[in-house]
Amino acid sequence: xxxxxxxxxxxxxxxxxxxxxxxxxxxxxxxxxxxxxxxxxxxxxxxxxxxxxxxxxxxxxxxxxxxxxxxxxxxxxxxxxxxxxxxxxxxxxxxxxxxxxxxxxxxxxxxxxxxxxxxxxxxxxxxxxxxxxxxxxxxxxxxxxxxxxxxxxxxxxxxxxxxxxxxxxxxxxxxxxxxxxxxxxxxxxxxxxxxxxxxxxxxxxxxxxxxxxxxxxxxxxxxxxxxxxxxxxxxxxxxxxxxxxxxxxxxxxxxxxxxxxxxxxxxxxxxxxxxxxxxxxxxxxxxxxxxxxxxxxxxxxxxxxxxxxxxxxxxxxxxxxxxxxxxxxxxxxxxxxxxxxxxxxxxxxxx
Numbered sequence: 412x413x414x415x416x417x418x419x420x421x422x423x424x425x426x427x428x429x430x431x432x433x434x435x436x437x438x439x440x441x442x443x444x445x446x447x448x449x450x451x452x453x454x455x456x457x458x459x460x461x462x463x464x465x466x467x468x469x470x471x472x473x474x475x476x477x478x479x480x481x482x483x484x485x486x487x488x489x490x491x492x493x494x495x496x497x498x499x500x501x502x503x504x505x506x507x508x509x510x511x512x513x514x515x516x517x518x519x520x521x522x523x524x525x526x527x528x529x530x531x532x533x534x535x536x537x538x539x540x541x542x543x544x545x546x547x548x549x550x551x552x553x554x555x556x557x558x559x560x561x562x563x564x565x566x567x568x569x570x571x572x573x574x575x576x577x578x579x580x581x582x583x584x585x586x587x588x589x590x591x592x593x594x595x596x597x598x599x600x601x602x603x604x605x606x607x608x609x610x611x612x613x614x615x616x617x618x619x620x621x622x623x624x625x626x627x628x629x630x631x632x633x634x635x636x637x638x639x640x641x642x643x644x645x646x647x648x649x650x651x652x653x654x655x656x657x658x659x660x661x662x663x664x665x666x667x668x669x670x671x672x673x674x675x676x677x678x679x680x681x682x683x684x685x686x687x688x689x690x691x692x693x694x695x696x697x698x699x700x701x702x703x704x705x706x707x708x709x710x711x712x713x714x715x716x717x718x719x720x721x722x723x724x725x726x727x728x729x730x731x732x733x734x735x736x737x738x739x740x741x742x743x744x745x746x747x748x749x750x751x752x753x754x755x756x757x758x759x760x761x762x
Contacts (some may be wrong), residue, residue: 414440418706430617437631446701453643455652457581460503461496462753463659465489466610472610472688473679474619474727480677481727487607487685493753494604494612495744497650497661498669499595502580503683504567504587507595517542517566517737525655532697542586542737544571545715551636558635569646570739583742589707592670600752601745603672606708606729608746613663613711613726615656620725623717626654629666630717638714646738647714664724667742668709668732675706675731698731706731713740722760 457624460529467490475482521538523530530538541563548557548689555623564573567586572602578584589603604612623629628648631641638645651661663669673690673697690696690708698706709732723730732741747753 449465451639453648453652455581455649457649458497458651458661461659462493462614462747463496464493464750464753465491465608465658467491468611470611470614470616472607473728474535474725477621477722478728481679481729483681485679485681485685487688489605489608489611489687492604493747493750494608495746496603496659498583498654498667498742498744500581500650501567501578501584504584504595505580506657507598511594511598511721513591513594515567515586515591515737516735517586536563537561537760541565541572542739544739545635547634547637551633565739566737579649581651582647583650583662585647585667585739585742586737587741587743588737589670589732591737596745598664599745600755601747603670603743604746605687605689606671606673608712609663609669609671609710610726612658613656615658615660619727621722623722623724624664627724628653628714629665629712630715630721632717634715634717636721638717644714649729664711664726666714667740668713668730669711670732670741670743671708671710673708675729677710677731701731701733704733707734708732709741715740 467488469486471482471484472487474481476485478688482739509514518540520540522537522724523533526533526537541561542565543559544562544565546557546560550557552558562572565571565575565586567584568578569575570585592603626645627641628642632639642653648662648666650666651664653665655661656663674693674696676691676696677699683689693705696705698704700706708729710729711726712721712728715721716724722728
């Protein structure tokens, strides 16, 4: 049985558990929207799978002119590391499951005990294997429950549920819990990057910014009603459809959020070590949107980020992520501590 925890303080929130903070901010799905007919999709040349060496260095981590949880800015340094040039794809994750027989959290039934109420009070669908899926509402709304639903049958292989299309090989793998990401990382010989490593790589030596970038998959239009896909995609795009950053890394911004290994607290600790910094301890972690649950930091925003709602299409952007629940716009990439680990010949070119 699935052992994930959900932030549901009362039975009244069972049907609307997503509003309890598990998906606060911008989070989303692969096929939730369609491109308007007058917007041409981008032609995507799938990049060869590669790993980028990131030299040791220092940078001002954080940002102070957008969201409070992104500050204060402090100078930090990181050691040399290697990082995947793209988000982990469905094709790569499929190789892992085929080699190991691994079954993800979203593919397992949910343990009724995680709700903390009698099983008779739990909607049956909430106990079935599944995950959180975003769908454009037919009307303007500020309620998360009008855009998100826990959909039985949704998992990495079927991103929109049992009746939807199969996952496309070149798109980022989604609907994973943190333990699923860790299992893949162990098999691949890598690890989940720290927040500082991820932000350093995403910045690629450049200054912070606030404007919506043109070379990233984000939301054009009034969120959540209509994405006009002026960037070429409505929904999750295949990896590598947008120009890489100055260090050769694709989709660090937009497309899907990327989970890091750090626990989340709302803001950076100015007294924390500045060399290879890590987030708070598990006991000190705190996510206001998910109280009582030690969330992980996710970075970079997703295709759901729009100027009118979620301006998190930036390297410094950060939010807490429920480690036990997948979503249709949250993925990850791996970091490595040595060139030997980075070049381990398990994943060949994306097919």
